[in-house]
Amino acid sequence: MAEAAQISTNAPMTSSRRTYNRALARFVRHRLALFGLAAIVLLVLLCAVGPYLWPYNDLRIDIRHRFAEPFSGAHIFGADELGRDLLARLMTAGRVSLTVGFAAMAISTVIGTFIGTIAGYFGGIVGTALMRFVDAVLCFPSIFLLLALAAFVQPNLLAITLVIAATAWMEVARVVEAQIRSLRERDFAVAAQALGASDAHIMFRELLPNAIAPIVVASTLNVARAILLEAYVSYLGYGIQPPTPSWGNMLNNAQEYLSTAPWLALLPGLFITLAVTGFNFVGDGLRDALDPRLDLP
Template sequence: MSAAIATPEGQAARVWKRFRRHRLALAGALVVALLLASALFAPLLAPQDPTLLDTALRFRAPFTDWRFPLGTDELGRDTLSRLLHGGRVSLTVGLVAMVTTVMTGALIGIAAGYLGGIADTLLMRFVDTMLCFPQVFLLLVVAAFVPPTLLSISLVIGLTSWMEVSRIVRAEILHLKEQDFVAAARALGASRSRIMLRELLPNAAAPILVAATLKVASAVLMESYISYLGYGVQPPLASWGNMLTNAQGYFDTVPWLAILPGAAITLTVMGFNFLGDGLRDALDPRLRMDP
């Protein structure tokens, strides 16, 4: 094979080269990596039990006591430990919701795009209908009927935010399905499910990956939102959202109780968003910049 133009490794290297030029994406990737590591090792890293109460040690300020590096809350619980364990909860919800979102959105998008006709019309009108309702409204309605557990919260967030993904995937499939390799598969007698899952889905991987990254950010945000409103993760289990709820009564006197979980949410959302933007630039050849 003398005519090798580029190897798959070469392709990966080109993607990496484009990604590396994106400073914010690199920073985002670093933040995401640190967050994932801290969530994974939270039980080892946390200096205290995050649910241990000690009313004698309420409202310690950060950096004043080596046992409570980021201070304590209104019940004397260690803020750093709660942030670490809360991050675990938030990222778990974010990732499970993202998987739900991407699987639902990709399947509906592929089916609508490839099958076309009446199936496409019905599925896309369903998407339009879902988009008519604000996501928070949907979330709160469902949350009122479903007991809040980590899994149910993740699934509910995932099942109310797949619509954009299905639109992105459908657009990609509409373009892909006209290509000759799909006609070749049909001429060989491939089933529709084989064409959708084996031929088309891998070719839509790049936009799906980008959407998945961005969806983690929005799911983390959504989890904090509904936990803040009291329908999400229930005390005493810590999440960044319910830490904010608890902090709101003391916002004027003990502001760090709100600032710290708020900063954690902001950092996470920004990290995933920058990572997603960088991946989009690196993977989408239509946005390719000259090296």
């Protein structure tokens, strides 16, 4: 009986407006999360709108201004070895990198949520088999798995996104599995069962909405991971292929000129850092803000 009471007080009553307000208040108090959110909003706006406003195109070659230094002329962030405008390239590359990040997050969240829900709800042999499969995939160092997979596919935006999603869904699956496994023992799940509800009804209508908070946290952190992974593979040459810029292949391109034109490496590196830390801070902030234990009366 004491156990039941304890479970009920731990209930994530996130449906309440009051709880959302409290969660919001906690998020706003989290300075780093706000900084992260600002960085993300800024980057997304810059990459989405910037190319329409900036007079230079990411592919236009301007040989007279090769290796133009930042803040020295018309090219604010300088130009690369072909005289292409660096800011224009960073913005276009940002579109690619952020698209890969968000798309891979969406795909991996859907896969992870689905597998985690099935495993957590059915348990037994099905659950064990699925979760041991998750463990097996987790055993591969993801960067090698990624490179191995990337070596087999034609590197384009879709393929890279799918490959990254394939190495990132396991975390979500584990989080969701643990949540669903505990939720399904709760009385409201038993009540749905007693009403004769189908498994799909119980899983997706009754249980999953109660697991939203940890899913949101895990998928936010996944965006950061996906951006970083895309940078890895593109840097190593298996990812987005030139001349299409991505933050990763810009770094790759820049390493030849590291001593003579260091800004070519520093600026893409800065953008990657900004995006990844931004998402990580937001993820941490959400984790703290949505923690139901903090809602105890």
